[in-house]
Amino acid sequence: MLEELRFGGVTVPTHAFFVGLGVVLASVVFVLEARRRGALREESLVAVTGALVGGAIGMRLSGWAEHLDFALNPGLVEAWMFGARSILGGLTGAYVGVLVAKRLIGYRERTGDLFAPAVALGMAVGRVGCFLTEAPGRPTSLPWGVHAPATVPECPGCVTGQAMHPSYLYETVFQLAAFGALLWARSRVDRPGELFTLYLGAYAAFRFLxxxxxxxxxxWLDLTRPQWFLVPGLALLAVRLGIGYRKGFYDRLLPRRGERRPLSLGARLSPAGEEER
Structure with missing residues (x-):
C-alpha cells in the first residue's frame, strides 16, 4: 500500500495524484478528439464542465443511498465529506451533468463520442491509484495474485496474508484496451452517439463480471451493490445495442449475416458479377 508519493520535498496523496492525472489526460484527449471532429467549440467545453461537476457530485454522494433502509445511510453532508467515491456514481453524475449543462445552453448535438476515449484513458490511469491504496480483491490461487499489507482498511485477506485478485489492474487493462478499440472504431461508427453507447455497454458488462x-x-444472491446497480442498466443497454445492430448502426464493425461487403476502392466487377482486382 502506497498512501503518498514524494516529489522532491512535496508529498501528494497517491490516490488523488492518479485521479488528477487521469482527469488531465482525459481532458487532453477530449480536446484532441473534439478538434479532430471539428467540434471544439464553447458549447462542447460547457459539456465538459457539466461532466466534471456532475461527476464530482455523483462520486461524493454515491454512498448516500447505499442501503434500502435509509436510516442506515449517512446524511448528505456526511456522504459529501466521507462518501465511498464510487466510479459508477461518478460516471452517472457526469452523464447527468452533461445533459443538464447542454439543456441550460440549448445545445442539442451529441457529445458522447467525444467523451468515450477520454473517459477510458482517464479511468485506466485513475485505477492505478486505487490499486496502490485500496483492498485489491477476493482471495485467489492464480499465479498473478497479489499480497497487500495488513494495514489496508476493510481487507480481511490482507490480514491473513492471502493472495488476492489485482482487480483494479484488471480494470486498467480493460480501459487501455477499450481506449485503443475506440480509436480504431471511431472512423467505422458514423452515427453520432453510438461509439459512446458501445463503450458504455462494454464497460457495464466488464464491470459486472x-x-x-x-x-x-x-x-443479495451473492451479488454486490455495484452489480445490482448495473442490472437494470445492462438490460437497457442490451436493448439499445440490439436496436442499433438491427438498424445497421454497427455494420462497419459487425456486418450482419448474409450482408454483402461494399466494393473496396480499386475493385471492379467481372461479367459474372464477382469482384476482381
Missing amino acids: VEFTRANETV
Missing part, C-alpha cells in the same frame, strides 16, 4: 473478483460486500 469483474465485481466477482472485487472485495466488495455481497448483499
Whole structure:
C-alpha cells in the first residue's frame, strides 16, 4: 500500500495524484478528439464542465443511498465529506451533468463520442491509484495474485496474508484496451452517439463480471451493490445495442449475416458479377 508519493520535498496523496492525472489526460484527449471532429467549440467545453461537476457530485454522494433502509445511510453532508467515491456514481453524475449543462445552453448535438476515449484513458490511469491504496480483491490461487499489507482498511485477506485478485489492474487493462478499440472504431461508427453507447455497454458488462473478483460486500444472491446497480442498466443497454445492430448502426464493425461487403476502392466487377482486382 502506497498512501503518498514524494516529489522532491512535496508529498501528494497517491490516490488523488492518479485521479488528477487521469482527469488531465482525459481532458487532453477530449480536446484532441473534439478538434479532430471539428467540434471544439464553447458549447462542447460547457459539456465538459457539466461532466466534471456532475461527476464530482455523483462520486461524493454515491454512498448516500447505499442501503434500502435509509436510516442506515449517512446524511448528505456526511456522504459529501466521507462518501465511498464510487466510479459508477461518478460516471452517472457526469452523464447527468452533461445533459443538464447542454439543456441550460440549448445545445442539442451529441457529445458522447467525444467523451468515450477520454473517459477510458482517464479511468485506466485513475485505477492505478486505487490499486496502490485500496483492498485489491477476493482471495485467489492464480499465479498473478497479489499480497497487500495488513494495514489496508476493510481487507480481511490482507490480514491473513492471502493472495488476492489485482482487480483494479484488471480494470486498467480493460480501459487501455477499450481506449485503443475506440480509436480504431471511431472512423467505422458514423452515427453520432453510438461509439459512446458501445463503450458504455462494454464497460457495464466488464464491470459486472469483474465485481466477482472485487472485495466488495455481497448483499443479495451473492451479488454486490455495484452489480445490482448495473442490472437494470445492462438490460437497457442490451436493448439499445440490439436496436442499433438491427438498424445497421454497427455494420462497419459487425456486418450482419448474409450482408454483402461494399466494393473496396480499386475493385471492379467481372461479367459474372464477382469482384476482381
